[in-house]
Amino acid sequence: MQFRRSILTGTVLAILLATAVSSTRGGDVILKNGMILRGRPVLIPKLLSSPQSNAGPVPNYPILLVANDLARYFVPRQQVESWKEGVDIEELETFRFQTIPMSKTVALGRLGAVLATTPFDPFGHRSITLQTPMGPLNVFQGITKLNANYAKIVGLNVDWETAMATSSIPPDIVEAILKKAIKPHNTDQRLAVVRFLVESQRFKSAFRELEEIEQEFPELKAKCEEVRANLTQAQATTILEELKLRQRAGQYLLAQNFAQQFPTKGVSGAILQDVREFISAFEEQKEQAEMAVASMGDLQAQLKDSKLEAEVAPIRAEIAERIHPANLDRLEAYIKLSADPKLGPADKLGLALSGWAVGSSNAVPDLQQALNLWKARFLLRTYMRTSHDDSLLRDSLRTKLNDVEGVGPKSIAQMLPLLPPFVESPLTPGTIERIQVSSPTEKPAVAYQVMLPLEYHPDRAYPVIVAMHDLNHGPEQMIQYWGGTTETPGQAQRHGYIVIAPEWLDPRDRAYSFKSDVHKIVLESLYNARRRFNIDSDRIFLAGHGIGGDAAYDLAFTHPDLWAGVMPMNGVAEKICNFCWQNGSAVPFYILNGEFDRGSLLDEPRNVPLMMTGFTDSRGVSHKFNMIFAEYRGGGGGESYSAEIHRLFEWMSHLSRERFPRDIEMRVLRPTDNQYFWFQFEGLPKTVVEADWTAERPKGTAFRVAAHINEGNNVIVECRSASNTVLLAPDFIDFQKRVEVRVNGKTKFNGFLEPDVKVMLDDLHRRGDRQRIYWKSLTY
Numbered sequence: 001m002q003f004r005r006s007i008l009t010g011t012v013l014a015i016l017l018a019t020a021v022s023s024t025r026g027g028d029v030i031l032k033n034g035m036i037l038r039g040r041p042v043l044i045p046k047l048l049s050s051p052q053s054n055a056g057p058v059p060n061y062p063i064l065l066v067a068n069d070l071a072r073y074f075v076p077r078q079q080v081e082s083w084k085e086g087v088d089i090e091e092l093e094t095f096r097f098q099t100i101p102m103s104k105t106v107a108l109g110r111l112g113a114v115l116a117t118t119p120f121d122p123f124g125h126r127s128i129t130l131q132t133p134m135g136p137l138n139v140f141q142g143i144t145k146l147n148a149n150y151a152k153i154v155g156l157n158v159d160w161e162t163a164m165a166t167s168s169i170p171p172d173i174v175e176a177i178l179k180k181a182i183k184p185h186n187t188d189q190r191l192a193v194v195r196f197l198v199e200s201q202r203f204k205s206a207f208r209e210l211e212e213i214e215q216e217f218p219e220l221k222a223k224c225e226e227v228r229a230n231l232t233q234a235q236a237t238t239i240l241e242e243l244k245l246r247q248r249a250g251q252y253l254l255a256q257n258f259a260q261q262f263p264t265k266g267v268s269g270a271i272l273q274d275v276r277e278f279i280s281a282f283e284e285q286k287e288q289a290e291m292a293v294a295s296m297g298d299l300q301a302q303l304k305d306s307k308l309e310a311e312v313a314p315i316r317a318e319i320a321e322r323i324h325p326a327n328l329d330r331l332e333a334y335i336k337l338s339a340d341p342k343l344g345p346a347d348k349l350g351l352a353l354s355g356w357a358v359g360s361s362n363a364v365p366d367l368q369q370a371l372n373l374w375k376a377r378f379l380l381r382t383y384m385r386t387s388h389d390d391s392l393l394r395d396s397l398r399t400k401l402n403d404v405e406g407v408g409p410k411s412i413a414q415m416l417p418l419l420p421p422f423v424e425s426p427l428t429p430g431t432i433e434r435i436q437v438s439s440p441t442e443k444p445a446v447a448y449q450v451m452l453p454l455e456y457h458p459d460r461a462y463p464v465i466v467a468m469h470d471l472n473h474g475p476e477q478m479i480q481y482w483g484g485t486t487e488t489p490g491q492a493q494r495h496g497y498i499v500i501a502p503e504w505l506d507p508r509d510r511a512y513s514f515k516s517d518v519h520k521i522v523l524e525s526l527y528n529a530r531r532r533f534n535i536d537s538d539r540i541f542l543a544g545h546g547i548g549g550d551a552a553y554d555l556a557f558t559h560p561d562l563w564a565g566v567m568p569m570n571g572v573a574e575k576i577c578n579f580c581w582q583n584g585s586a587v588p589f590y591i592l593n594g595e596f597d598r599g600s601l602l603d604e605p606r607n608v609p610l611m612m613t614g615f616t617d618s619r620g621v622s623h624k625f626n627m628i629f630a631e632y633r634g635g636g637g638g639e640s641y642s643a644e645i646h647r648l649f650e651w652m653s654h655l656s657r658e659r660f661p662r663d664i665e666m667r668v669l670r671p672t673d674n675q676y677f678w679f680q681f682e683g684l685p686k687t688v689v690e691a692d693w694t695a696e697r698p699k700g701t702a703f704r705v706a707a708h709i710n711e712g713n714n715v716i717v718e719c720r721s722a723s724n725t726v727l728l729a730p731d732f733i734d735f736q737k738r739v740e741v742r743v744n745g746k747t748k749f750n751g752f753l754e755p756d757v758k759v760m761l762d763d764l765h766r767r768g769d770r771q772r773i774y775w776k777s778l779t780y
Contacts, residue, residue, distance in 0.1 A: 029066050029083040031075065033626075033654040035647075039068035041083050047074060047601065047609040047629070062613050070150045070163045070643060074629040076612055092147040093195040095181055097124060099142040102157045110603075111596040111636025113472060120169060122176040125156075143177065148199035150643055153634075162595075162634025165643030171202060187217055194227060203235040232266040239263075240274055247278075249496025250462070251455045252325045256282045285325050292331050293320045295338055296352055302345040311371050312349060319356055326460035330418070332360035358414035369406050376407040377415055384422035384531070384765055394765070398758060409755035409775060416760070417770040421458050425532040429456045430486045430493060432479050437528045444517040448502045448525035449475040451483040452533065453493050461770070463539035463564075463652070464498045466526060468555075470546025470570075471510065475501030478545070481640060495649050500529050504551065512550035514576045514693045516672040522555060526562070530768025537771040538657045543567040545640070549599070553577050553584075553607075558673040560586035560666075564657040567592065567648060569641055572599040573607040576693045579702040580667040581607040582615055583676075586658070588626040590651050592644060594635025601631060617665050618704070659772050660732040662709045667702035669693060678729070678774065679707040683722020709733065717743040727763070727774040728753065741778055748780040 029037040043061035064080050066073040112131030120126045124143035129136050139160065145152035150163045166174065178196065182189035190213050197206035210231065214224040239262060246255040259282070262275045296316050303309045323331075334352040337343060343351075346367040353370035355363035357377050364370065383397045401407070427433045429452040437446035453462065467478035478501045484490025492499045502525040504518050512518075529535060542563045544552030549571020556566040557573075557580045566584075569592040573581060591608060593600050599608075614624040628651070630644060666676045669691065671684050684703055691700030706718040707726065713734055717724050724743055733739060733753070741749040755775040763774050 027066075027084045029064065029075075030081045031079055032081045033079075033651075035650060035654065037066040037073050037075070037628075039066040039073065041066050043077065044074075047612050069145065069152050069633070071630050071632045071635075074612060074631070076614065076624055076627065078624050079626060092149060092199050093192055094145060094147040095178065095192075095196070096145050097143060097181065099125075099144065099154070099156065101154070102140070110598065110600075111594065120173050120177065122173075122180040124151075124177050124181075146174075146177065148196060148201075160596075160634055163632065163643070166200065168642050171200075171205070174200075175205060187213070187220060190217075191223075191227065194231070198231055198234050201238055203231065203238070206231055229266060232263075233268055233271070236263065236267040236271045240271060240278075243275075243278060245494070249453065249494065250326060250457060250460045251453075251496065252282070253455060285328060288331075288335055289323045289325075289328055292328075292335060292338075292352070293323060296320070296349065299345040299349050303349075308346070308367065308371075312353070312367075315353055315356075315371075315374055316349075319352070322459065324457055324459060326457045327356075330356045330360055333363040334360075337365075357418065358411055359418060362411070362414050372404050372406050373411060373415065376401055376404045376412065377419070379404070380412065380415060380761070381419055381422075383761055384419065386765070388766070394761070398761065401757065409757055409760065412757060412760060413773050413775070416764055416773055417461075418459075419770075421533055422531040422765075422768070427452055427456075429454050430483075430489060432476055435528065435532070437524055444521055446502075446521050446524040446528075448500055448521075448529070449479055450501070450529065450533075451479045451492070451499045453483075453496045453498060454489065456498075456533075458534050461534050461536035462496060462498045464500060464529070464535050464541065465492060466522065466540065466542050467499060467501045468504060468522075468542070468544030468548030468551045469501060470544075470548045471505070473545065475503055478548070481545075481642075482543070482645075491645050491649055495653075498529070498533060498535065500525060505547075509547075512547040512554070514554060514698075516670050518551055519555065519558070519670075519672060522551075523559070523562075527767050530770075535768070535770075537769045538659065539564045539652075539655070540657070541565045541567065541652055541655075543569070544571055545569045546571070546598075550574070556587055556589070557581055557583045558668075558670065560584060561657075561675070561677040563587045564655045565590065565652060568599075570594065570597045570599060570639065572603075573605065575698050576669050577607055579700065580669055581610060582617070582623065583666050584611060585614070585623040585625050586661070588651075588655055589628070590648060591627065591629045592632070592641045593630070594632045594639050596634065596636035597639065600636070618706075619665075621663070657771075660729060662732060664708070665704070665706040668705055669700060669702055676705070676707075678727040678732075679705065679717070679719075680725040680727065681705060681719050681721040681723060682725075685720070713737050713739050715739065715741040717741070720744065723779060725777060725779040727759070728776040728778070729772075729774050733776075735775070741780070743780050749778055 027039070027041045029041050031037065042065050044063050044065050045061050047063060062077050064075050064077050066075070114128060115131055115136055116129040118126045120143065126141055128139050128141060130139060139158050140156040141153045142156055143151045144154050146166065148166055151166055151169060152163045154161050178193050182193060184190070190209070194206050194209050194213070197209060210224055210228055214221055239258065243255045243259050246258070256279070259275055259279050264272060296319070300309055300312050300316055303312065331352055333355050334348065337351060338348055343365055347365035350365045350367040350370040351363045353367070354373055357370070357373040379397050379401045383394055386393050427450070432449055432451050434447060434449050437448070439445065456462070465482050467482055469475050469478040479499045480490065482490060482497070483492040483499045502522045504521045506513065526540070530537065540563055542552050542555055544550070549568035552566055552568040553571055553573040554576060556563060557577055560583050565588045567590045589611070596602065599605055608629060611625045611627060612629065614622065616622050632639065632641065661677055664676050664679050668674070668684065668688060671689050674681050687701045688703045692698060693700065705721070708716045709732055710716070715726050717726065726741060735753050735755065738751060739749065739753050740747060753776050756777065759774055759777045764770065
């Protein structure tokens with residue numbers, strides 16, 4: 001404390017306050033996925049730690065750098081839709097401070113782990129202890145710039161400039177810093193604090209500060225009323241946007257309760273109308289659900305066949321028990337036609353029962369057919385609940401399924417995504433639960449921790465974050481990073497994401513091992529979670545911190561068909577990744593590193609720059625990566641990058657996995673990495689099987705596999721493995737036309753395909769992927 005006060009006495013924190021804020025010029029960069037990066041854009045020729053001038057022809061500059069005070073964002077130029085230059089990029093209320101540094105005798109290189117941190121004091125100073133090769137180093141820091149997004153921080157005894165999210169600083173400390181910074185009798189500065197609080201969405205504090213200003217400066221009453229009116233509108237708009245987000249996240253009750261308590265005093269008519277429509281939509285859904293349940297009961301009573309009535313009763317009861325905004329759309333056809341006088345009670349019940357089983361768009365006004373679908377549905381649910389080693393029971397269930405009249409592969413494919421989770425797991429949303437997949441004595445033992453979002457419902461498909469922890473933080477901390485806690489929900493809860501953290505790290509390892517055991521733990525954890533919870537497999541995102549980021553690179557390059565996007569943080573793509581980084585062109589990346597962290601540009605990484613510019617494959621086809629590389633100024637020491645988390649969720653909201661690409665070309669380095677999308681293989685050469693990728697300098701040869709499906713229904717495989725399997729579906733193969741399969745130049749099949757229910761069911765039973773259903777398997 002004495003140290004910090006002595007600095008203040010020498011500088012008195014010469015504050016430069018801007019009420020209509022800065023003249024920093026830059027631009028808004030709009031990406032093709034709709035995201036906006038704000039900063040100073042410049043085209044550069046390659047990924048450099050110190051980008052040079054962009055003199056020369058524009059085509060030689062394939063990378064766009066967008067820099068601001070917090071971070072530098074690098075994106076491949078082909079990913080950019082447009083950008084505007086020469087606009088004011090610092091629209092937020094910003095406070096600036098000047099401090100006199102101590103003598104700086106230490107220059108930082110790579111930052112080690114953070115050992116200890118003190119809170120910021122009211123003067124914007126704190127101390128932080130870093131691990132260095134010479135031992136612990138105490139660094140004193142001071143805030144030089146503060147706005148609602150971030151605080152810019154400099155080292156006072158070392159050459160170190162960095163930034164952190166303002167949201168990472170406790171609100172009471174931020175307000176204490178502002179109170180010390182301003183002159184209490186300067187009304188412009190006091191109003192600037194109000195604007196800062198509004199931009200930080202700390203509305204209660206903003207209203208309180210405004211009341212104090214009005215009391216202390218009666219002559220500003222008119223001005224305060226004007227500001228209060230604007231503040232009320234800003235708060236109402238923010239609440240309305242939050243309600244819409246919660247609705248999109250499937251948190252219907254929370255959104256409805258908030259909407260009904262929405263403040264109305266002083267709120268514009270347009271906002272109130274939006275809220276009324278919001279509430280009306282909820283009430284309409286509730287009325288539709290109640291009407292559907294009641295009318296199905298009336299229709300059941302009107303059936304003249306007692307046998308039919310007995311079959312309908314338990315199905316209607318199940319629908320009545322499970323009906324919810326998450327599944328109400330299954331009854332859309334029934335709700336629309338329930339008053340049609342041309343349809344009888346049986347026809348209407350057919351629409352309701354079949355719509356629930358196969359979806360409203362596939363509903364039929366045929367009660368007997370609907371009952372057949374429910375018989376098949378029961379058999380399918382039983383099938384999916386069988387243990388992996390109970391093949392005899394599955395054979396028996398398939399035989400019974402084949403005997404159900406009017407139910408074939410098409411209707412089965414429609415039913416599978418709508419089945420309830422295969423394993424009942426009554427977990428409490430918002431809490432962290434541990435699930436043991438295999439026996440603790442099995443090697444490797446498979447277990448993971450999971451958090452479900454608020455109002456989780458098994459009939460709604462949820463996006464997922466698979467979080468790989470680092471050396472210093474376990475699975476529980478990774479879940480809390482994304483999902484928060486029961487008392488303080490995080491962004492995954494807010495946006496409606498399931499978070500899964502595999503227990504993947506061997507306690508004896510101090511670096512990423514690149515062992516296939518890690519892949520088994522992650523994949524088996526994911527397969528198990530798909531069986532327990534309703535997961536949207538098209539929106540599974542992989543993230544990792546530290547060596548968990550190393551693992552994320554490896555899993556992305558060797559299993560790109562699983563992920564909608566990958567987020568390595570302080571990770572390094574090395575060893576095995578040097579041989580197969582090209583596989584990553586099949587999945588988007590959002591890479592986060594600190595300027596002084598492992599994997600930073602100062603370390604001259606090999607693979608990230610290659611990804612930034614792309615490559616051309618053996619057939620002459622150009623491949624570009626969908627990626628953002630963000631390097632935080634002065635960041636390091638295993639930083640969490642909490643300032644980036646809102647942008648990460650925005651990025652994820654734009655992404656969905658490609659289900660069935662027609663072109664596959666991959667480099668294989670492990671026998672266990674033997675499936676890419678719809679292509680599987682077994683029996684690899686010894687150069688792959690015997691390679692040691694855990695060595696300090698691994699030696700090996702990547703095994704190339706390629707498969708292609710053209711518009712003529714031809715499947716072309718190039719793979720010198722002992723066995724090759726293609727998994728086919730109507731999404732990319734026309735089952736009504738002749739199919740030709742050629743493997744290594746030889747025709748292996750030329751004819752018409754018949755869907756195979758066993759393939760459909762066994763693949764779903766094994767992997768739990770409801771969004772990618774295969775109808776046929778051919779092996780040669």
